[in-house]
Amino acid sequence: MTDQSNPVKFPDKFLWGSATSSFQIEGATEADGRGESIWDRFCSQPGAINDNTDGKVACDHYHRHKEDVALLSSLGLQAYRFSIAWPRVLPNGKGAVNTKGLDFYDRLVDELLAADIAPFATLYHWDLPQALEDKNGWVNRDTAYTFVDYTHVVLKRLGDRVASWATLNEPFVSASHGYLTGEHAPGRKSLPDACAAAHHLLLAHGLAMPVVREFAPDADAGIVLNFTPAFTHSDDPKDQQECADIDGFENRWYVEPIAGAGYPVDTVESLGWEQKEIQAGDLEKISTPIDFLGVNYYTRQTVCAGEKDVKKTLPLTDMQWEIYPQGIREILTTLHNRHAFKKYFITENGAAMPDTSVDADEFVDDQDRIDYLHDHLQQVAQAMQDGVPVEGYFAWSLFDNFEWAHGYAKRFGIVRVNYETLTRTPKASALWYREVANTSIVGREHTPT
Ligand code: FCB
Numbered sequence: 001m002t003d004q005s006n007p008v009k010f011p012d013k014f015l016w017g018s019a020t021s022s023f024q025i026e027g028a029t030e031a032d033g034r035g036e037s038i039w040d041r042f043c044s045q046p047g048a049i050n051d052n053t054d055g056k057v058a059c060d061h062y063h064r065h066k067e068d069v070a071l072l073s074s075l076g077l078q079a080y081r082f083s084i085a086w087p088r089v090l091p092n093g094k095g096a097v098n099t100k101g102l103d104f105y106d107r108l109v110d111e112l113l114a115a116d117i118a119p120f121a122t123l124y125h126w127d128l129p130q131a132l133e134d135k136n137g138w139v140n141r142d143t144a145y146t147f148v149d150y151t152h153v154v155l156k157r158l159g160d161r162v163a164s165w166a167t168l169n170e171p172f173v174s175a176s177h178g179y180l181t182g183e184h185a186p187g188r189k190s191l192p193d194a195c196a197a198a199h200h201l202l203l204a205h206g207l208a209m210p211v212v213r214e215f216a217p218d219a220d221a222g223i224v225l226n227f228t229p230a231f232t233h234s235d236d237p238k239d240q241q242e243c244a245d246i247d248g249f250e251n252r253w254y255v256e257p258i259a260g261a262g263y264p265v266d267t268v269e270s271l272g273w274e275q276k277e278i279q280a281g282d283l284e285k286i287s288t289p290i291d292f293l294g295v296n297y298y299t300r301q302t303v304c305a306g307e308k309d310v311k312k313t314l315p316l317t318d319m320q321w322e323i324y325p326q327g328i329r330e331i332l333t334t335l336h337n338r339h340a341f342k343k344y345f346i347t348e349n350g351a352a353m354p355d356t357s358v359d360a361d362e363f364v365d366d367q368d369r370i371d372y373l374h375d376h377l378q379q380v381a382q383a384m385q386d387g388v389p390v391e392g393y394f395a396w397s398l399f400d401n402f403e404w405a406h407g408y409a410k411r412f413g414i415v416r417v418n419y420e421t422l423t424r425t426p427k428a429s430a431l432w433y434r435e436v437a438n439t440s441i442v443g444r445e446h447t448p449t
Pocket of ligand 1: 021024169170173226296348396403404412
């Protein structure tokens with residue numbers, strides 16, 4: 001067992017990276033022929049975004065990508081996870097290709113490679129072209145086939161240079177927040193629609209995998225899922241059942257079909273999903289073997305008397321999420337014991353913190369974020385000692401950015417973004433993380449230079 005207070009050495013070939021997504025950082029939503037996404041439309045609805053902001057400028061990464069790659073390089077990071085905006089490539093979702101949109105990602109990938117940073121691309125991080133939502137979005141099975149055409153276009157252009165491809169980011173959130181609770185775009189609220197969307201998202205993943213393999217035979221291909229363990233302090237069987245149901249709906253619903261185990265039967269029953277959307281051969285396609293599983297982990301959720309999140313006993317981040325570092329080890333070991341995927345990357349982990357200590361030079365001394373990253377990485381090391389093949393870690397996020405329904409109010413960056421001047425300033429956590437990336441040693445000590 002690793003002593004929590006001692007520095008831990010990761011293997012030399014462990015990849016240290018940071019992650020972002022297109023809509024959260026790019027801005028330039030009308031530049032160079034980009035089409036409308038469901039997030040552009042959603043942001044225009046009064047009250048949809050807590051601070052009434054939108055993605056029109058965001059971090060302006062579209063225009064500042066050179067500077068941003070130089071920043072990644074100055075932090076010594078070896079990998080960068082980003083996503084490709086479908087509406088930049090195919091403004092109507094399908095049909096005519098917008099070459100200028102593809103050119104942007106081409107330049108980004110080349111700049112990363114020139115800086116010796118491995119590009120980790122995600123094909124879909126929630127910004128569906130609005131034109132496809134107008135045809136019923138992910139509730140429509142055709143969207144899965146259209147995703148395959150989009151994958152084709154992107155892979156033909158970038159498949160020779162990207163190290164790692166993820167089809168989807170967190171299909172649970174797309175289906176649940178987008179189609180059930182309505183807190184995310186497209187803002188719909190229907191359980192049957194959410195179930196259909198979840199199935200079509202997974203189908204899109206399964207159908208796209210062979211296309212990724214065909215055009216990028218040397219790259220890794222996989223998917224990124226989020227895991228939020230459900231936990232209860234109570235012995236009441238009702239609460240225990242609630243935990244199992246939440247775990248089934250949020251976690252097992254996605255990983256089990258991918259691992260070839262089908263949808264969790266208990267959850268299908270408790271939701272009353274009729275499974276009308278499943279056609280012959282779908283589950284085989286969804287379980288196409290993956291090279292890696294991307295794991296996003298932030299927090300746990302606590303269940304009590306049937307209510308979610310009522311008993312928060314641990315310190316909280318600015319998202320009011322409990323800080324529960326051992327959860328990352330628990331999910332990694334559980335996943336590996338159950339499904340034995342070939343390898344894992346932590347594709348997102350990080351914390352929104354209030355960042356109250358901004359000085360005149362815009363420097364933020366975010367010791368709380370360093371503690372969060374440190375404590376989670378120590379747990380990742382323990383999972384690796386338990387035998388889980390984890391090959392890299394991506395801090396969420398490189399920048400403060402557009403945090404979906406929260407707008408810009410929640411800051412997850414290891415680099416501060418001043419939204420008036422758009423200047424980027426590495427926080428103490430970025431300097432600490434640079435040491436980690438340089439040495440592969442995770443300790444609390446931080447040497448600012
Ligand atoms: C994840 C998302 C990512 C970011 C973090 C905080 O669910 O994938 O875009 O919003 O949460």
